[in-house]
Amino acid sequence: MTDSVKLTMQTLRATDFKHWLATFWLVKRKLSQQQARYSVLKVDTDTSLEQKLKQAVTSKILDTDYQLQAYDFLTADQDKGLLTIDSAATDVTLIQAEIDKGTANQKVEQYQDLLDSWAMVIKLEHQEQAVYAYRKINKFNHSTRLSHISFIQFKDKELKDLDEQAIFTLDTQIDFFSYQGTTFISNKREFESALNFRAGMEQNRDVVLQEFVDLNIFSDATLLKQHIGANLNYLRKVSSIQKSGYYKDAKFMEELVKVNSEKNWGLQVENGVIVINEASIELVLTLLNNGRLESPINHEVFDASVKKKVS
Template identity: 40%
Template sequence: MDDFKATLDIIKTFNWGTASVSFFVVKRKLIQRKAEYTVLQVNVDKSLRKKLRGIADNKIKQSNAAFEYDFNTVDMDENLLGLSTADTDLQQIIDELKKDEDPPCVNRYEDLIGSWLYITRLDINGQPSLFSARRVSEGWTAKKVIQLINMVFHNNMLVDLGQQEIFRIDGKVDFFTYNGIIFIADKKNFETALNFREGMERNRDEIVKEFSALGLFEDASAISELVGNNLRRLRRLSQVKKSAYYKDPLFLERLKKVNEEDGWGIKYSPDGKLLVTEDDIETVLRVLNNDRLTSKINAENFDVDVKHKLE
């Protein structure tokens, strides 16, 4: 968390209103649920560069703090969630943008159809580039463009633009990255844009293998079956992997002891391995992430979805 705060503080010291601007669209193709991205550069005029620069600059100025990304966290108003860029598909895209050779340029309107997200690159001399991204709603298909009626108000009259070549950019930022850290403003769009669900499914498969190697469960494969593709459970299991309490023997010993004392209902085999069923999978995932807490003030017990550790 300290790294996220320190990096955000550095970002906020720069005058991004003076940065040079480049603009790109990104297309996505899923092959066996794995995303492949194609980056195209788009030439933009001075007026649009100013607007794009302003959108990113405003988001940076509005951002108050950055907290470590948690799979269960919801968006937090003007606060951001921080994550290493290398842990996301965005790294693939950034690597393309940092190559010596520029991406191909958009030369036809049709090249814009099917864009998945757009990225504004801001450059200040002597500093790492900042990349600001926004997911294009529903893939921005040709069909949806045709369904829209586009008009401008001119000479006291609404004028039909017909089927002119239009690409829509709004004033929002879903996430931006600087010097290896991604700051997330819209968690849902971030996860959708960068195929994060696929990452959670990989986490599921990896942690089940770890559970099996550790001998933590009587039948580790039951976790995979019970979690399946359920997004809520995928989130919880991914957070279990991230927090890694299950690797701490003392934590596991205390978990078993408290379960017996407080009657949590978690079951163990005769040789001390966890048993899990549809009836208790939610509880097991919760306690493995240490999400069952007791107030130090009045000893009330709580199940929490998100927590921030006090230093």
């Protein structure tokens, strides 16, 4: 994580949001061949709700218990951590471009317009500055699911049926927000779900597996691709492998083969090329992630899916 990202957050936390305007947007998403297309609807709100939405965003920003950490595909439990990623590496830039069209966007005119939305965005803006805060839409706002739900209110000592009213549930927990080219993530799972990160990781899988073959690391990566498939855990691992890029370092690969032989780790290597089999796939993913680590204290050896480099 760069110093500029830290400075961005410091600036944001020092901001007085009193005169910032809050607007509310719904995001519709369509998938075509794993590519997402987004459109947005402007939703008018009363003063009370506008203040509640604004408070939801500013309370997340101003909570100094949240510590910054660079986003990685393999990340430990966040527990009051804000993961940071360049917005240009995500779909938020596409969504924000739609929101920034302003009055050119359609407004919500009837209840049905609210349903089947993918996400909601609260935009705070003042002069040339803007914060975009995102939340994945609650499942009770999808039309097919609403048909099986009854909304009940307890009033005057009895339960009353609200089915005849236009109910829209709103969860103002913020999954992530973007400001000045950086996205700050408080809920990694919902962030990845809302922005279709699985498709990006599947692309990473295909790229890195082809590079394995081109670099003559494996004679054939077909079995590895079949094993990884669309499994999110394996997609994270292979995306992390691509990001770290150890496999592109010839010396690293030479040392991997050498240590594998010395430590009897079980990789089958023929003429410097790793031979993939069912039993070795997990080991391959671990070693290419540089995830087999030895304690300098008692020399125990661990496979670590999540690790943090000590500077």
